[in-house]
Amino acid sequence: MLEFRLALLLMSDRDVVNIEDQPAPVWYLMPGETKRRYTIFDFRVTYASGRVEAYAVKAAERVDADEIELIVECVNAQSLEGFADEAFVVTDEFFTIEMAENAEDIVEARKSRNDSDCRAVLEFIRRHDGPVSIHDICDAFEDRGWAKTAILNLIYDGEIEHLDPTETFDESPLVQAVFH
Known part of the structure; x- marks a missing residue:
């Protein structure tokens, strides 16, 4: 549901010109490891300014257990060339259910x-x-x-x-x- 809500917010933002759902994997190294890992972001978003951002969507209570903040930090430091300008973790603390409901209304009205x-x-x-x-x-x-x-x-x-x-x-x- 969190991914769906973020997608609605993105679709209701006039500055968003492209939304890619689960773009190609991005490879990175965790600190102290020699074997590369990969992650797949939930969204890669292009804005009218040309800026490209990647979003990993997680429930706030899963952030620590999934080490997503460390993964995104590693990706930002090592692997963004040609993929995105910056990657972020987005949790349910980023937006309210009400904001997503409004976004859905806007998306429907645009039709x-x-x-x-x-x-x-x-x-x-x-x-x-x-x-x-x-x-x-x-x-x-x-x-x-x-x-x-x-x-x-x-x-x-x-x-x-x-x-x-x-x-x-x-x-x-x-x-x-x-x-x-």
Whole structure:
């Protein structure tokens, strides 16, 4: 489930341009050993900036037992050339279930994007000085569903921001326009 949740967060990030699930193995040496080992990262992610990061996803309680932090440290020191710019361990402490739920909503909304709906909702939000509730925005339009889809697409676009991204959109519905 942790890998799935991280995948949702990555897919909902407009800066992510490519996600590779379990890319090719990376070889490394553990301290004091002469026999090479390999590891397979859960994801290799390319960002719009060109930066490439590899992620090993583990439950926080498994990090020590699996020596994953030491493995990633060895890989970072020895084996990243041509594979990634940097590798990281990502645990369930990195994100909340609520953040993953929001990401899933954004991923689903992107499939039904309508640019004219997005423009109408953004115009409505920009008329407000400060935060406005997602519920109030949806109530202002004839079709609550398309308004909500537009809101989620605007969050993805970076045109509006969710003011408490650690909570679900329903539990903490305030958003505001981002002025660039």
